[in-house]
Amino acid sequence: MIENEELIVIKELSFYYDQKPVLLDINLTIWAGDFLAILGPNGAGKTTLIKIMLGLLPIKKGQVFLFGQPIKSFKNWHLLGYVPQTATHFDPLFPATVEEIIAMALFSRKRLWSRTKEERKTISKILEIVGLQGKEKIPIGQLSTGEQQKVFIARALVHKPRVLILDEPTTGIDAETQQQFYDMLQQLNIKNGITIVLVTHDIGIVNRHINRVACLEGRLIYHGTHEDFCFSEFFKEMIGRGDHVISHRH
Numbered sequence: 138m139i140e141n142e143e144l145i146v147i148k149e150l151s152f153y154y155d156q157k158p159v160l161l162d163i164n165l166t167i168w169a170g171d172f173l174a175i176l177g178p179n180g181a182g183k184t185t186l187i188k189i190m191l192g193l194l195p196i197k198k199g200q201v202f203l204f205g206q207p208i209k210s211f212k213n214w215h216l217l218g219y220v221p222q223t224a225t226h227f228d229p230l231f232p233a234t235v236e237e238i239i240a241m242a243l244f245s246r247k248r249l250w251s252r253t254k255e256e257r258k259t260i261s262k263i264l265e266i267v268g269l270q271g272k273e274k275i276p277i278g279q280l281s282t283g284e285q286q287k288v289f290i291a292r293a294l295v296h297k298p299r300v301l302i303l304d305e306p307t308t309g310i311d312a313e314t315q316q317q318f319y320d321m322l323q324q325l326n327i328k329n330g331i332t333i334v335l336v337t338h339d340i341g342i343v344n345r346h347i348n349r350v351a352c353l354e355g356r357l358i359y360h361g362t363h364e365d366f367c368f369s370e371f372f373k374e375m376i377g378r379g380d381h382v383i384s385h386r387h
């Protein structure tokens with residue numbers, strides 16, 4: 138890993154839907170190895186910001202660089218893994234197993250029946266990383282919400298991304314499972330060297346896992362290290378407002 142490598146750089150970015158301004162003059166850098174939490178109230182523009190990073194929304198004003206390249210000419214999209222907001226909530230009868238859901242991403246150009254032994258091994262290795270070993274044959278609808286979310290993370294990992302971007306991944310998951318979930322993300326960050334960008338309301342829970350914080354309210358009202366954040370007015374305000382429990386009420 139290159140020291141201080143800049144993976145995502147956002148410069149003077151503004152964005153609006155129709156006439157409605159949503160993001161204003163954002164400057165944000167994400168470095169290799171970061172575990173960044175993006176915080177902010179509903180409607181703050183968090184999802185919009187990460188969709189722009191992922192090339193899912195066009196840039197209207199400002200610049201975005203991915204791995205040193207202007208986003209317009211960037212081609213290595215496999216370097217970015219994405220778990221969208223509300224990816225889960227499956228019909229219990231949804232007719233696909235864990236293995237099939239992951240295989241869809243892994244072998245998108247192949248038929249499922251042509252899966253080789255080696256490919257199955259890749260899947261079981263990824264399942265082990267997210268703590269779902271041995272669950273290949275279980276229909277996704279029979280898993281708990283927390284486990285379903287892990288399947289989506291497994292799927293986002295199949296192309297070995299360097300950055301994993303998650304949009305409020307623990308909505309609808311109980312506090313204890315959330316804790317395990319964030320521990321797993323920390324393992325990915327530390328052991329596997331994957332940079333994590335996490336949109337969340339759970340500042341009280343992710344607090345000990347992250348190294349950087351960005352607070353969004355249309356503008357980027359705070360961006361800095363986790364240590365500085367803990368001594369900031371923003372942190373006191375958020376804890377005071379009880380932001381860390383908001384996610385349980387969605």
Ligand SMILES: Nc1ncnc2c1ncn2[C@@H]1O[C@H](COP(=O)(O)OP(=O)(O)O)[C@@H](O)[C@H]1O
Binds near residue numbers: 154178180184185
């Ligand atoms: N496709 C869209 N068209 C118009 N307005 C949108 C669209 N998506 C989001 N918005 C609006 O943009 C603002 C920011 O939304 P979003 O990025 O989803 O915020 P957050 O993820 O922080 O809750 C909100 O006011 C939302 O209603």
Ligand SMILES: [Mg+2]
Binds near residue numbers: 183185304
């Ligand atoms: Mg959102």
